[in-house]
Amino acid sequence: MSAVMITRKVRKWEKLPGKNTFCCDGRVMMARQKGIFYLTLFLIIGTCSLFFVFECPYLAVHLSPAIPVFAVLLFLFVIAMLLRTSFSDPGVLPRALPEEANFIEMEIEAANGNVPSGQRPPPRIRNVQINNQIVKLKYCYTCKIFRPPRASHCSICDNCVDRFDHHCPWVGNCVGKRNYRYFYLFTLTLSLLTIYIFAFNIVHVVMRSVDHGFLNTLKETPGTVLEVLVCFFTLWSMVGLTGFHTYLISLNQTTNEDIKGSWSGKNRGQNPYSHKNIIKNCCEVLCGPTYPSVLDRRGLMQEDSPAAANSEGPCSFDNPVAQTTKTTAPLIPNEHTPDDVKPSIAAEKSSGPKDDQPPAAMLPPLASPETDAETSIAKNQ
Amino acid sequence: FHNLQELRHSASLANKVFIQRDYSEGTTCKFQTKFPSELESRIELTLFEETVKTLNNFYAEAEKIGGQSYLEGCLACATAYLIFLCMETRYEKQVLKKIAKYIQEQNEKIYAPRGLLITDPIERGMRVIEISIYEDRGSSGSSSGSSSVSGSTAR
Numbered sequence: 001m002s003a004v005m006i007t008r009k010v011r012k013w014e015k016l017p018g019k020n021t022f023c024c025d026g027r028v029m030m031a032r033q034k035g036i037f038y039l040t041l042f043l044i045i046g047t048c049s050l051f052f053v054f055e056c057p058y059l060a061v062h063l064s065p066a067i068p069v070f071a072v073l074l075f076l077f078v079i080a081m082l083l084r085t086s087f088s089d090p091g092v093l094p095r096a097l098p099e100e101a102n103f104i105e106m107e108i109e110a111a112n113g114n115v116p117s118g119q120r121p122p123p124r125i126r127n128v129q130i131n132n133q134i135v136k137l138k139y140c141y142t143c144k145i146f147r148p149p150r151a152s153h154c155s156i157c158d159n160c161v162d163r164f165d166h167h168c169p170w171v172g173n174c175v176g177k178r179n180y181r182y183f184y185l186f187t188l189t190l191s192l193l194t195i196y197i198f199a200f201n202i203v204h205v206v207m208r209s210v211d212h213g214f215l216n217t218l219k220e221t222p223g224t225v226l227e228v229l230v231c232f233f234t235l236w237s238m239v240g241l242t243g244f245h246t247y248l249i250s251l252n253q254t255t256n257e258d259i260k261g262s263w264s265g266k267n268r269g270q271n272p273y274s275h276k277n278i279i280k281n282c283c284e285v286l287c288g289p290t291y292p293s294v295l296d297r298r299g300l301m302q303e304d305s306p307a308a309a310n311s312e313g314p315c316s317f318d319n320p321v322a323q324t325t326k327t328t329a330p331l332i333p334n335e336h337t338p339d340d341v342k343p344s345i346a347a348e349k350s351s352g353p354k355d356d357q358p359p360a361a362m363l364p365p366l367a368s369p370e371t372d373a374e375t376s377i378a379k380n381q
Numbered sequence: 382f383h384n385l386q387e388l389r390h391s392a393s394l395a396n397k398v399f400i401q402r403d404y405s406e407g408t409t410c411k412f413q414t415k416f417p418s419e420l421e422s423r424i425e426l427t428l429f430e431e432t433v434k435t436l437n438n439f440y441a442e443a444e445k446i447g448g449q450s451y452l453e454g455c456l457a458c459a460t461a462y463l464i465f466l467c468m469e470t471r472y473e474k475q476v477l478k479k480i481a482k483y484i485q486e487q488n489e490k491i492y493a494p495r496g497l498l499i500t501d502p503i504e505r506g507m508r509v510i511e512i513s514i515y516e517d518r519g520s521s522g523s524s525s526g527s528s529s530v531s532g533s534t535a536r
Contacts, residue, residue: 080461094506099397128404135404145508149408163408182462273407287454289444289472290465294506 013297017095018159026297028087030172031157037086037172044082044190047230048075050223051197055204058221062207067200074193081186082171089293090176091162093143093151101144108139131272150273152256166255175255178293181286184245191238198231252281392496392515400433400510410440412502412510419514424495432487432499433510436480443475476503 013026021030030037048071056068096104108124124139126146137146140153143160147153152164154174163177175183201224208217218225248258252274257263263271275281396419403413414433416426453471457464484501492499492512500511 077461080463084462093508096508097505100399100505100509100511103397103399130404130407137404148402148508149404185458283451284446287451288446289450290453290457290470292470292473292477292503294503296504 010301011297012295012299012301015301016295016297018092019157020092020159022297029089029295029297030086031167031169031174033156033169034172036169040082040170043230043234044075044078044193047197047227048193050227051201054221054223055200055227058208059200059204063203071193071196071200074189074196078186078189078193081182081189084182085168085175085179085186086171086173088173088179088182089295089297090174091164091178091291092157092174092176092293092295093145093148093160093162094295095142095160096144104139104144104146133270133272135272150254150257163254164256178291184242184249184286187238187242187245191235191242194231194235194238197227198235201228201231249282249285250278252285394513395516396514398512398514400512402508409444410502410507411437417512420497420512423497423514424492428491432491435483436502436510439475439480439483443472 011026013022013029016022019032021032021034022028023030051071052068056071059067112122124146126137126139127134128137128149129135130149135149137149139146140160142153142158145160147160148162150163151160153160154164154167156167157174159174161174161176163180165175165180165183167174168183171183171186173179204221205214205217205224208220212220245255248255251263251271253263253271257271263274275284398417398419400412400415400417403411405411412433414430414437416429420429449471480503481501484499488499496515498513498515500513502508502510505511
């Protein structure tokens with residue numbers, strides 16, 4: 001009996017760093033904590049089921065059959081948008097491979113010159129000019145890259161995300177460049193659905209009470225009370241959130257920039273990404289091109305030669321011949337980050353993925369502001 | 382070197398150069414055309430610039446916000462974006478297919494004969510164009526930059 005080695009084909013998503021969970025062999029990508037996402041699904045499906053069971057038969061007969069039909073369409077659209085937001089790659093930037101990280105390190109060393117020992121090295125910042133506005137690009141110690149403008153590192157998912165908006169626990173994923181429009185459409189259509197169900201619940205109760213009396217109506221359709229309660233609370237938060245994001249889109253800002261106050265206050269009117277035209281801004285965000293994912297989750301890992309297998313970074317996807325070049329510049333891993341950054345990083349890790357209340361009082365705890373080292377330093381100073 | 386296969390088998394990787402993104406016009410995908418010093422002895426400035434500029438044009442065309450992208454966006458929205466399960470987006474067609482083809486062509490015709498190899502930026506998260514510089518392991522220096530290679534194929 002000959003022993004046959006069957007090596008399982010490993011897909012790239014299995015080796016991706018970061019704290020995401022993947023399903024369906026890499027097709028689905030979400031954050032680790034999915035509890036609140038399940039709650040969202042349960043609330044939407046539960047409330048709509050009650051509506052279809054209790055109110056729709058009466059309304060279809062006494063008012064119009066179009067009412068349940070439209071409700072079904074709206075409900076399906078909401079679920080589609082929710083799943084699209086939750087399951088897709090928000091625009092994660094892959095971490096730098098060792099050679100790229102070394103290259104950047106060497107550039108930084110060259111730029112800094114000689115730092116006398118004992119002195120803190122200057123913060124790693126690159127200044128770029130975008131549309132006549134100086135924007136600072138920060139260096140990400142985890143991903144070992146200079147973050148592109150508008151990108152930010154999500155501490156919950158442990159990834160840098162392009163055009164980072166916020167991490168939404170209700171959808172169980174980050175909201176970034178690739179799924180922002182789905183998120184916005186989700187909030188918009190969910191607001192409409194909530195208003196729709198709420199309105200027709202009231203109509204139904206009124207109509208039925210005229211015939212049967214108020215208390216009898218509540219006895220016949222007990223689901224109504226529950227629906228009204230859920231809709232009432234959901235309505236205020238969803239309408240508020242939709243309004244807030246409509247405002248952000250018209251100015252071409254992200255929640256992250258709004259919370260940090262990048263383009264408000266004394267910087268008002270200087271947003272270099274805005275087209276200074278509300279229609280153009282809306283069109284860019286909602287009708288712009290749909291960017292492909294750069295993560296390549298379902299690609300097959302190439303077989304590595306054993307020598308390269310003990311590199312600390314993720315497996316190299318490079319062509320098999322290219323070995324990791326030895327360079328003299330030291331790779332600075334996380335243990336060597338400047339001392340004043342360490343306590344802030346430790347504090348972030350211990351606090352865990354708690355939701356911070358965003359400054360806007362009308363928002364429920366949706367946005368977890370990204371916590372990066374430099375912001376913490378700035379706040380501490 | 383005569384082709385990519387030879388390059389991979391008979392040469393050893395000496396160095397890698399990373400062409401960074403140019404953010405002067407915003408977050409649209411554009412790469413710097415600054416000529417890196419490591420390539421000075423390997424390839425002519427004009428050929429390098431031509432490659433980067435053509436790539437930039439491809440990306441600009443893909444990200445252009447105009448009639449076609451509105452149409453695609455509205456149509457997709459009307460179908461709750463389910464249409465993307467069947468159809469490729471315009472951006473994917475442009476970026477993934479066209480650019481991959483262009484880069485392979487450039488590698489075969491211009492870069493491999495000079496001992497260089499361009500990696501598609503999408504494999505590096507659209508952050509950099511990685512150019513690998515190979516050294517010939519065995520044979521002594523042969524004629525470099527032969528001008529019999531025809532000029533780059535501009536689209």
